[in-house]
């Protein structure tokens with residue numbers, strides 16, 4: 001049976017590997033729907049058609065208009081990775097102005113299994129809101145892969161793309177998705 005994975009990416013450099021990640025998720029049996037923040041969509045603007053073809057679904061970065069039909073099936077799991085400092089805080093604070101933060105916020109209330117892997121440097125991670133946001137998300141049931149077993153923050157300017165552990169994110173999605181009744 002096919003399971004639907006909402007893969008949401010914000011504007012951090014691991015987003016440039018999203019095509020490979022989609023293929024990996026598909027090989028694990030997931031039907032992937034790709035959601036991007038508007039900034040991430042701008043970064044990969046040249047690949048949007050190819051990503052839509054790869055997933056077989058429209059790539060989304062904004063809310064539908066009133067009266068428009070839903071173009072995605074319901075999610076069986078949601079992975080928000082890479083999730084930036086901005087998106088972590090927006091999501092945790094319930095600031096749902098962006099499609100990704102709004103759908104991810106709603107997923108918590110729907111009981112959808114959710115995994116998040118922040119991509120945030122050590123300086124931003126030291127901001128007092130960050131730990132609070134992670135704590136809010138964990139308290140709402142999100143599997144937050146941060147530090148050992150997830151993304152380990154580096155110094156400002158450190159390469160994030162090579163160090164971003166996408167496999168750990170997909171492994172967590174498989175575990176959470178499989179655990180769903």
Ligand SMILES: Cc1cc2nc3c(=O)[nH]c(=O)nc-3n(C[C@H](O)[C@H](O)[C@H](O)COP(=O)(O)O)c2cc1C
Pocket residue numbers: 009010011012013037038039040083084085086087119120121124160
């Ligand atoms: C080259 C580049 C790399 C960036 N990497 C990160 C990052 O790893 N983590 C992060 O939180 N922000 C990073 N940023 C900043 C975000 O792109 C910026 O805060 C953006 O507004 C995030 O918006 P979003 O969460 O809606 O995608 C980076 C910006 C640039 C230009």
